[in-house]
Amino acid sequence: MSVNFKQKPPVWFWIVAVIGLLWNVMGVNHYLQQAYNTERFRNMYSQEQLDIVASAPSWVTATFAIAVFTGFFGFVFILLRKKLGYALLLISLLGVIIQMSHILISGHASSIGMTIMILVFAVISVLIARLFKTKGWIK
Secondary structure (H helix, E strand, O other), X not given: OOOOOOOXXXXXXXXXXXXXXXXXXXXXXXXXXXXXXXXXXXXXXXXXXXXXXXXXXXXXXXXXXXXHHHHHHHHHHHHOOOOHHHHHHHHHHHHHHHHHHHHHHHOOXXXXXXXXXXXXXXXXXXXXXXXXXXXXXXX
């Protein structure tokens, strides 16, 4: 079964999708640095911040992984013009909400600005993917 893409997306579709992909590449990179406790990761944070990360429940780390990997693959599928990208971005948003809620509730948000920016970007990603789906640019 072939997909007929009669609705050609505008240039800004591709720009937004690439920006979303790059944002999530940074998230995947940060997750991998944290998961493998790289020297670069350790150098970015104080010992207190590293202790907080190390003491986080495993489900928080799991939601971090879910959020960044589904976000990354969500934009890969958006670029392939597949509506699966929208579903993956919804899952990513759920992961972000769970992870950031724990961070905010526990009082460990070292940068409230970044925490809010991550939440806002996840919401905007879902809204823009829904627009792409509505316009027929992803099927």
